[in-house]
Amino acid sequence: MVKQFLLITLGFVGLSVQAQKxxxxxxxxxxxxxxxxxxxxxxxxxxxxxxxxxxxxxxxxxxxxxxxxxxxxxxxxxxxxxxxxxxxxxxDSATHLKLEMGEASFRPYVDFAPWISMPQQASLRFSEYVFVGYGIVDENRDDYKDVDVKGKLVVFLNGQPEGFRSNKPRRQSPVFISNKIANAKKKGAAAVLIISEMLPSRQILDMYRPKNEQAVSEENSAIPAFYINDNVLTRKGYTINQIKSLVGNQVIDPMIEEAQVNIEYKSGKVTxxxxxxxxxxxxxxxxxxxxxxxxxxxxxxxxxxxxxxxxxxxxxxxxxxxxxxxxxxxxxxxxxxxxxxxxxxxxxxxxxxxxxxxxxxxxxxxxxxxxxxxxxxxxxxxxxxxxxxxxxxxxxxxxxxxxxxxxxxxxxxxxxxxxxxxxxxxxxxxxxxxxxxxxxxxxxxxxxxxxxxxxxxxxxxxxxxxxxxxxxxxxxxxxxxxxxxxxxxxxxxxxxxxxxxxxxxxxxxx
Ligand SMILES: [Zn+2]
The missing domain is CATH 3.40.630.10 (Zn peptidases)
Structure with a gap:
């Protein structure tokens, strides 16, 4: 009782002081x-x-x-x-963009599209690629285990296997695309192809976005990364769905396949x-x-x-x-x-x-x-x-x-x-x-x-x-x-x- 009474009194005093000020x-x-x-x-x-x-x-x-x-x-x-x-x-509207596999030359923004953070330019030739499932690396899992990808072309699936959980916030999650690419780079990969049902549209890629200093320092040492869809995979006799069901929610052994792949890129950065x-x-x-x-x-x-x-x-x-x-x-x-x-x-x-x-x-x-x-x-x-x-x-x-x-x-x-x-x-x-x-x-x-x-x-x-x-x-x-x-x-x-x-x-x- 007393306490409340005191509070009320103090409250009134407080109010009158405030009112004067x-x-x-x-x-x-x-x-x-x-x-x-x-x-x-x-x-x-x-x-x-x-x-x-x-x-x-x-x-x-x-x-x-x-x-x-x-x-x-x-x-x-x-x-x-x-x-x-x-x-x-x-x-960054690319001024030059090329993806070839064997005799096939693919169409930009139809069969493949660049990742938003690309190097200034790149011209790379590979005679094989390494498929690493979903390309996930964290404390509990390494989709690159027992394979050396130094200087190689790495291919992985976009997204995450069913049932995969990470307790990290989205941007730090090992399935967040920039983290997957960063992990490939850390393992020494020279370039990345991301198997994806959807490609980012040219319109989206050509849009301005805030320049972020951290991204800039990453870009200076970025490796080329392209999204590819079924149009590219069918050249090797696969579909996305087949690959997804092959991988399932397991960590599979990385697979090395022969393929003559040519990747070229030249940026046209505007600020x-x-x-x-x-x-x-x-x-x-x-x-x-x-x-x-x-x-x-x-x-x-x-x-x-x-x-x-x-x-x-x-x-x-x-x-x-x-x-x-x-x-x-x-x-x-x-x-x-x-x-x-x-x-x-x-x-x-x-x-x-x-x-x-x-x-x-x-x-x-x-x-x-x-x-x-x-x-x-x-x-x-x-x-x-x-x-x-x-x-x-x-x-x-x-x-x-x-x-x-x-x-x-x-x-x-x-x-x-x-x-x-x-x-x-x-x-x-x-x-x-x-x-x-x-x-x-x-x-x-x-x-x-x-x-x-x-x-x-x-x-x-x-x-x-x-x-x-x-x-x-x-x-x-x-x-x-x-x-x-x-x-x-x-x-x-x-x-x-x-x-x-x-x-x-x-x-x-x-
Ligand atoms: Zn508004």
Whole structure:
């Protein structure tokens, strides 16, 4: 009894101290106006930006616009004097590609296709190859046992035998293709052929992907590796299914077979630099702690027919909401009412390609993630879900992540919403049975996987104009966009000003 009584008393004291310290956020929230959101969105989702593909000239134009606005608002550059956190993309369209076996010459991308990480060039001839089953090597198993593959051509099956289990995460698993190739290389193999039902398409291979330093050092000493399908195997009188049933789930003895094989490859590497745009409103007494407010400014670009995918809602709406929040906090700071913690406003790119920008940031954080109290991420908050037919249609937002990583998230969010914005907060996407897996589908996930508590704000638009050229500015509900942006602003205000960092007392998967 006493203990509880004491806690209640202390609670009241705490509240009154907090109330005295914290300035009124309302005048600053009110600067997030429909008019300004519309002004910025009309530029971000304009024809000139060409749908903001990663990488593209339109994306760079959008980055320049955001950077220029951040400067005008009086934000500080977020990355050692620069508003940009650049990262490099790379693609390798082979300029020469050849696979021959005896008299047969195979067709690239029809009969065989290169692995994504190839040497600059290769020209190799073999008179035999060594088949090593699935090519798995780990503590319990060595598919290369008793065979020397030094300088040889190694052939193995893609994937894993039925019933094979590894307790390692996917990327470290001995069946993960890059690990299989690395093991072949370690054993001294000169080249690899991977037997696979499906070949990676030329389109996929020709796409940009983030350049990863570790992969680069691996590539410098890479061995050529080609996927081959049944069209190649039938030359030797086999089919994939026959080989699979021959191997079964046993570790078979490696088999050496004679074959005149000729492999040639020449890369045509192209790189591009893109960037996350980061502006800071520096905190006062807790300036070495951070709150991240994010959205992605990229979208899916322009198609072959010249249709522009404007991405006004996805995620122009989040982009302009973050911009206006940045301006509002900068105004508060100028008025002597700035946040106690530093707030980083980060607009990332490459989201549509696979959360590249946020992945790059979270793997190369500029500010310590353990001092980053939370990430508030927005991806689409400008429209009304076509599926939503209930009474609160014009006054809701989906919030995702309220019951993960921190028990502080929900009371802060609901406290600020009850006090200021009074939106209907819909947590339906936090239902573990929800098939959309929204939690894993935007940039907040890269903060969450590193343990940073997140809230994700979203309008539910997966129907209608999602990823279509018709996601345009005229379909945006600006009063609702402004209200939702204000909710994120108030939530940020509380998180940046409260005494403690958010607790990290819940697991991600529960
Ligand atoms: Zn999006």
């Amino acid at each position: 914290t300035a009124d956020p309302v005048p600053f929230a009110k600067t997030i106006t429909e008019k300004d959101l519309q002004k910025h969105l009309t530029i971000i989702a304009s024809e000139e930006m060409g749908g903001r593909d990663t990488p593209s000239p339109g994306l760079e134009k959008a980055a320049q616009y955001i950077e220029q606005q951040f400067k005008a608002f009086g934000l500080k550059p977020g990355n050692k004097g620069s508003f940009r956190q650049p990262f490099i993309l790379e693609k 591009a630099t893109v960037s996350n745009v980061i502006g800071i409103v520096e905190g006062t007494d807790k300036k070495d702690e951070y709150l991240f407010v994010t959205a992605h400014y990229d979208h899916v670009g322009t198609d072959e027919k010249g249709n522009i995918y404007y991405g006004a809602d996805d995620d122009g709406s989040g982009t302009v909401a973050v911009m206006k929040m940045a301006e509002a906090f900068a105004k508060a700071k100028k008025a002597g009412k700035g946040p106690r913690r530093s707030i980083a406003f980060m607009l990332v790119c490459g989201e549509e390609k696979g959360l590249w920008g946020s992945e790059y940031y979270s793997d190369n954080p500029i500010y310590p993630l353990e001092k980053t109290t939370a990430n508030l991420n927005i991806d689409m908050i400008g429209r009304i879900d076509t599926e939503r037919l209930s009474a609160d249609t014009l006054n809701y937002v989906y919030v995702i992540g309220h019951n993960k990583l921190s028990t502080d998230l929900q009371p802060i969010l609901e406290g600020m919403n009850n006090k200021y914005t009074k939106l209907v907060l819909d947590y339906k996407f936090d239902d573990p049975n929800d098939p959309h897996r929204i939690y894993y589908r935007s940039d907040h996930y890269n903060f969450a996987r590193k343990g940073v508590p997140i809230l994700f704000f979203y309008d539910g638009m997966l129907q209608a104009d999602y990823h279509k050229p018709t996601d345009t500015v005229d379909k945006i509900n600006f009063p609702l966009l402004a209200k939702r942006a204000q909710l994120v602003f108030y939530t940020a205000w509380d998180m940046a000003n409260r005494d403690e960092l958010l607790k990290r007392d819940l697991k991600l998967d529960q």
